[in-house]
Amino acid sequence: MQHRDTQKKFNLPKEIKFCKRCTMSNQRPRISFNEEGICSACQFSDYKDSEIDWDERDRELRELCDKHRSKDGSYDVIVPSSGGKDSGFVAHKLKYEYGMHPLTVTWAPALWTNDGMRNYENHIVEGGLDNVMAKPSGKVHKLLTKLSFELQGDPFMPFIFGQYNQPLKMAVAHNVKLVMYGENSEVEYGGSMKHAYHPDVPIQDVEVMNMHGFTLDVMHEHGITESDLKIYRRPSHEDLERVGVTLHYMGHYTKWIPQENYYYCAEHNGFKPFYKRSEGTYSKYASIDDRLDGFHFLLMFIKFGIGRATSDSAHEVRDGHITREEAVGLVKRFDGEFPGDNYQTFLDYCGISEEFFWKVIDSWRSPHIWDKKDGEWVLKKAVWHEEALKEAAEPANKS
Ligand SMILES: [Zn+2]
Incomplete structure (x- = not known):
């Protein structure tokens, strides 16, 4: 090889x-x-x-919510959600503390753990949050997983495409301008500092950072058709522009501490940890x-x-x-x-x-x-x- x-x-x-x-x-x-x-x-x-005034950032978030909050109860923010502690924290806070009407969007895991599924049910759906879930063809997803493991050195690439693009599709479908992610992992865990100091991030930059320049087009060479790939694709540039979709990180507005998110979700919506230590950590x-x-x-x-x-x-x-x-x-x-x-x-x-x-x-x-x-x-x-x-x-x- x-x-x-x-x-x-x-x-x-x-x-x-x-x-x-x-x-x-x-x-x-x-x-x-x-x-x-x-x-x-x-x-x-x-x-x-030392530098950020978090009360001021909270005021910025309230202003952002005031600008986007719907008057008729229709969805006004999309929260990409795996059912984990971070997205649960974001969606729950936006709904119950900031009076928003979030639609959580889940890209279904390839092989869901029992604990993950239970958290999704308990703390997203039973926690009072509407949710739409997408799950690609198992046949295609298995092949893409194998190919990206081999060719990109990461079996998770197809998941990442789905996870990023499905919420954007739902934003277009429901005419929602605001998409709120959890943390900007580039600045929180180490990476590009290009968007460390702005509240929003251009959609094309997210793709560059998270996909390492990898594109789905490569898959055509391996017998995967455009029709197979359509669920993984993001909406057209024209559609995103027409709706005016913008992408924000909650970590810009509230101090991002993963352990605190866990405590918040455990207290507010019954989030439970995995039954054992995760392998590798x-x-x-x-x-x-x-x-x-x-x-x-x-x-x-x-x-x-x-x-x-x-x-x-x-x-x-x-x-x-x-x-x-x-x-x-x-x-x-x-x-x-x-x-x-x-x-x-x-x-x-x-x-x-x-x-x-x-x-x-x-x-x-x-x-x-x-x-x-x-x-x-x-x-x-x-x-x-x-x-x-x-x-x-x-x-x-x-x-
Ligand atoms: Zn360090």
Whole structure:
């Protein structure tokens, strides 16, 4: 199988560096580090703590809602919702605190977990929120999942297309101008800072950031027709313009703390965590809806050396919930843990053999991240390696 040069493909720095404040490395696409060796997400976190007047931002949100609120009870805001804690938090708040009339839109997980489905029922639908759900043809979705696993190194790409584009379609269909997402993951977790300081984001930029330049057109070469793809496509530019659809992030208006969203949803709408710790991390309440989730995070670990525990712990360090030292320990213990619970399910879903699976995985290992020692793949540099710990401990101004 052809080896993929991830370093070139994602424009990653050749030399791996870790943030001195959190556990994130410079291998996360589009992240930047300042001269003191602090990542853009930590810098943004400081900005959130010290520069933003959150009461003023709340006034901005009230103004935005006043501008869009319908008088006849028709839908006035679309909230993309997986049934998880973040979208539940956004939709619930908009309806009950800001007097909006949200329509939540769900792109159904490929293989819904029992806990995810129960949360969707309990805290979205029973929580008093209208919902429309889209589910693509299983036949097409399986094939797209397999192809994007192989060709893009992420089995989640078709899900991401659906998840982003379905709410836009519903906005056009219901003539709703406002689409409210949760957080801007680029600024919260590290990535492009282009839209960090604006309330809204041009729709085409969201696509560029989240799809890594990948387009569905590639699928035509693999026997997938335009008709198969239509449910994944976004509405036409003309339709979006005609309705005047704009895309906002709740994280711009209210301080985004994932753990707080969980507490909010547990208190207000009966959200419950997963029955056990998610594989690859220590948490129980994030990204628990789809049995294929673990493979998205596994591929992130293979391509960038950044696993699920790194993402989770980095945000918690920034939120002041754990220390860097604790976070490093969690990363060491859980990052890259193989999602064994759903391994056979994943193979069956994609219709692939174990041999093919490992060929694809290894084709995405970049030599600047991985070494083979005694027949085992090992990370060349990890946040808990002595060298990385020493670098992080150096006085910030010496870097
Ligand atoms: Zn950082």
